[in-house]
Amino acid sequence: SSLAIGTTTGYRLFSLSSVEQLDQVHESNEIPDVYIVERLFSSSLVVVVSHAKPQQMNVYHFKKGTEICNYSYSSKILSIRLNRQRLVVCLEESIYIHNIKDMKLLKTILDTPPNTTGLCALSINHANSYLAYPGSATSGEIALYDGNTLKTACTIPAHDGPLAALAFNSTGSKLASASEKGTVIRVFSIPGGQKLYEFRRGMKRYVNISSLVFSMDSQFLCASSNTETVHVFKLEHLTDSRPEEPPTWSGYMGKMFQAATNYLPAQVSGMMNQDRAFATVRLNISGQRNICALSTIQKLPRLLVTTSDGHLYI
Structure with missing residues (x-):
C-alpha cells in the first residue's frame, strides 16, 4: 500500500509496509500548492496538479526525476483517475480520457452535468476500465462509460438526490454510491446496473460522505464522512432463496415481519430491509475532509483513514 499527499510546498509519497511507521x-x-497527486499503483509514474496552474496536468517519472509530459485544459482540473490502461481528467462540465501508455487523447465527453466536486470513479481493473460519473446535477443518476470501447454502457437511477460518492470494487463488477443526503449507500452490479445491496449509514442526521472504498476481496465496504464515525459494511453472499427458518417463536415472528413489509409503503419497507454497519470506528476529530482505505498490511486487514489536517489513522 502507498500514500500520496499534496502539500503547500510540493508532494510526498509514502509506503505502508507496517503499522509502526511510514516510509517516505x-x-x-x-x-508548490499541489492539490492533486495520483500515483499509478506502486510504479514510478505520478500525476500532479498545482493551484499555481490548476488547468495543467503534469506527468512525472519520479525515480528518474523527469517530466514525461504535461497537458492543459479549458478549465480547472477537479480530479484525476488512472489505471494501467486509461487516465481520466475530470473538469466541471467535461471529461477527458487518455491512453496512459502514450498519453494520447482518446475521447472527450463534453457537456456533462455540472460536477463542481469532480466526482467520478474509474475501475482499477484495466480489463474493463469502467468510468462512473454523475448523469444529473439534480438527481442521483449515474452515467456508466466503458473506457476501453469508448461507449456509454448504461445509466443507473441510484438515488433521489445528487450524488456525493462513487467507488468500484477491485474487479469492476460492483459500484457503490451515496447521495448528498448521506444516509443510504447502495451497491450495483456492473455493467448491468442491478441493485445488489442497500446499507443504512444512519437516520438521525444528514452527512457528507467523502469516501467509499471496497476491500480487495469485495467482502467489505467502508464509508467515511465529515462526522467522527467511519462505517464498515459486510457484503454477504447473495442467494436466490433464504434458508427456511426453524419452527420457533422467533422464526414465526421473522416470517410475519417479512410478510408485513409487503403491505407497507415502498419507502418504509425499504428502510426495514436495509442492512446496518458490520463495524464502526470513531475518530477523535470531526468536520475534517478524509479518505478511507481497506488494505492488508503485515498480513492483517487494516482500516486506514487519512484526514486533510495531515493525520493518518490505522
Whole structure:
C-alpha cells in the first residue's frame, strides 16, 4: 500500500509496509500548492496538479526525476483517475480520457452535468476500465462509460438526490454510491446496473460522505464522512432463496415481519430491509475532509483513514 499527499510546498509519497511507521519513498518541492497527486499503483509514474496552474496536468517519472509530459485544459482540473490502461481528467462540465501508455487523447465527453466536486470513479481493473460519473446535477443518476470501447454502457437511477460518492470494487463488477443526503449507500452490479445491496449509514442526521472504498476481496465496504464515525459494511453472499427458518417463536415472528413489509409503503419497507454497519470506528476529530482505505498490511486487514489536517489513522 502507498500514500500520496499534496502539500503547500510540493508532494510526498509514502509506503505502508507496517503499522509502526511510514516510509517516505519520494519528496518533491518543485511545484508548490499541489492539490492533486495520483500515483499509478506502486510504479514510478505520478500525476500532479498545482493551484499555481490548476488547468495543467503534469506527468512525472519520479525515480528518474523527469517530466514525461504535461497537458492543459479549458478549465480547472477537479480530479484525476488512472489505471494501467486509461487516465481520466475530470473538469466541471467535461471529461477527458487518455491512453496512459502514450498519453494520447482518446475521447472527450463534453457537456456533462455540472460536477463542481469532480466526482467520478474509474475501475482499477484495466480489463474493463469502467468510468462512473454523475448523469444529473439534480438527481442521483449515474452515467456508466466503458473506457476501453469508448461507449456509454448504461445509466443507473441510484438515488433521489445528487450524488456525493462513487467507488468500484477491485474487479469492476460492483459500484457503490451515496447521495448528498448521506444516509443510504447502495451497491450495483456492473455493467448491468442491478441493485445488489442497500446499507443504512444512519437516520438521525444528514452527512457528507467523502469516501467509499471496497476491500480487495469485495467482502467489505467502508464509508467515511465529515462526522467522527467511519462505517464498515459486510457484503454477504447473495442467494436466490433464504434458508427456511426453524419452527420457533422467533422464526414465526421473522416470517410475519417479512410478510408485513409487503403491505407497507415502498419507502418504509425499504428502510426495514436495509442492512446496518458490520463495524464502526470513531475518530477523535470531526468536520475534517478524509479518505478511507481497506488494505492488508503485515498480513492483517487494516482500516486506514487519512484526514486533510495531515493525520493518518490505522
